[in-house]
Amino acid sequence: xxxxxxxxxxxxxxxxxxxxxxxxxxxxxxxxxxxxxxxxxxxxxxxxxxxxxxxxxxxxxxxxxxxxxxxxxxxxxxxxxxxxxxxxxxxxxxxxxxxxxx
Numbered sequence: 001x002x003x004x005x006x007x008x009x010x011x012x013x014x015x016x017x018x019x020x021x022x023x024x025x026x027x028x029x030x031x032x033x034x035x036x037x038x039x040x041x042x043x044x045x046x047x048x049x050x051x052x053x054x055x056x057x058x059x060x061x062x063x064x065x066x067x068x069x070x071x072x073x074x075x076x077x078x079x080x081x082x083x084x085x086x087x088x089x090x091x092x093x094x095x096x097x098x099x100x101x102x
Contacts, residue, residue: 035092042091049085 042050042058050058055078056071066074078086078094 032092032096035096036088038095039088039091049087050091051085055086 039050040046042054044054044057052071052075055075056066056068059066059071075086076082078090080090080093081087
């Protein structure tokens with residue numbers, strides 16, 4: 001089983017819209033529950049959102065030290081409403097193939 005971190009790492013290496021729309025095989029095993037758990041672990045200040053700094057820190061913790069430009073592109077792909085933060089739903093939608101119940 002691949003975790004959400006593997007999916008995010010894959011996205012960070014090739015941050016394109018197509019990666020979100022056509023996830024890799026590693027993304028296919030990511031459940032909404034696992035994605036939600038990972039979101040909460042990345043949300044270091046527990047404010048209900050992931051900032052660009054938190055995303056970059058989480059990737060670094062996983063061993064993928066991305067540059068600022070790559071982190072920015074990845075962040076913008078996941079931040080669908082462009083409010084400068086990634087909500088739980090945006091994160092889960094980006095890394096899970098399961099449909100939202102909302």
